[in-house]
Amino acid sequence: MTATTGRRLLLVHAHPDDESINNGATMARYAAEGAHVTLVTCTLGEGGEVIPPELAHLTADRDGTLGAYRIGELTEAMAALGVTDVRFLGGPGRYRDSGMMGVPDNDAPDCFWRADVDEAAGRLVAVVREVRPQVLVTYDEQGGYGHPDHIQAHRVATRAHELAADPAYRPELGPAWRIAKVYWNRVPRSVLERALAETAEKAPFPGVAEPADVPGVVDDELVTTALDGGAHAGRKAAAMAAHATQITVDPTGAFFALSNHLGQPLLATEYYQLVHGQAGPRLPEDDLFAGLDAGPDTAPADAPAATSEERVR
Numbered sequence: 001m002t003a004t005t006g007r008r009l010l011l012v013h014a015h016p017d018d019e020s021i022n023n024g025a026t027m028a029r030y031a032a033e034g035a036h037v038t039l040v041t042c043t044l045g046e047g048g049e050v051i052p053p054e055l056a057h058l059t060a061d062r063d064g065t066l067g068a069y070r071i072g073e074l075t076e077a078m079a080a081l082g083v084t085d086v087r088f089l090g091g092p093g094r095y096r097d098s099g100m101m102g103v104p105d106n107d108a109p110d111c112f113w114r115a116d117v118d119e120a121a122g123r124l125v126a127v128v129r130e131v132r133p134q135v136l137v138t139y140d141e142q143g144g145y146g147h148p149d150h151i152q153a154h155r156v157a158t159r160a161h162e163l164a165a166d167p168a169y170r171p172e173l174g175p176a177w178r179i180a181k182v183y184w185n186r187v188p189r190s191v192l193e194r195a196l197a198e199t200a201e202k203a204p205f206p207g208v209a210e211p212a213d214v215p216g217v218v219d220d221e222l223v224t225t226a227l228d229g230g231a232h233a234g235r236k237a238a239a240m241a242a243h244a245t246q247i248t249v250d251p252t253g254a255f256f257a258l259s260n261h262l263g264q265p266l267l268a269t270e271y272y273q274l275v276h277g278q279a280g281p282r283l284p285e286d287d288l289f290a291g292l293d294a295g296p297d298t299a300p301a302d303a304p305a306a307t308s309e310e311r312v313r
């Protein structure tokens, strides 16, 4: 999709599939509206489990080809969402999946959890200064649910947000750029509780997830932004289904399960907490770009970008 609005959205995620679960409707909506949507995924998710028995041979303890396979799944998912700018931090396979907290993979020297935050952030700064997004979406400091790669994705994205705006930091990566708004992925507790009750009633899975199984759940009042992706729910479901090693989507597209086979609601409205930048005029916001005048070269009022561009060059 060619960008036509001057709006540029950057999402930073840990593994292929996280983007579709958390932001699939958001990405499809902004891509359809002509925004430039950039996804940076930090690992190939090669440590994941595999749901379909016929693909079980891909896992790290057998063929060890899951990472390469998941690149294909991500490609298919992004085609479903209409997103064309997809990158792996440092290139595919630069950072290995660290596995869940406490497993031996956490200690592998090439895993993302062991990566130097500043070094990894430098790679992301290069993307930020090239793309110049007005909006960044990532996880909270717990990574939403405590997975080491999600925590590290938060740290790297947060550090890159700071460094990209500093004209003194590595000018060879491009002119400084201050991202106007930073959001964390959220799910309001009341929304989740209602949706889980419906899941228990209707979803065709052997069990139902607990609120603790769902990343980013917070008290409703912390949520600043509700992005109605209802028109793109089918695209989100298709993108999630493309991650077939990781996700089972029910035939209605209203529910899904991960490898634990516990049903979860497939939310077409996606929720966010604004953690940096000015909120739009009305809360809750219904647009991540609310309050920004996102012309092609628009920088936010507090940004040094235009002047630093001259200084740096």
Ligand SMILES: [Zn+2]
Binding pocket: 014, 015, 018, 147, 150
């Ligand atoms: Zn993940």
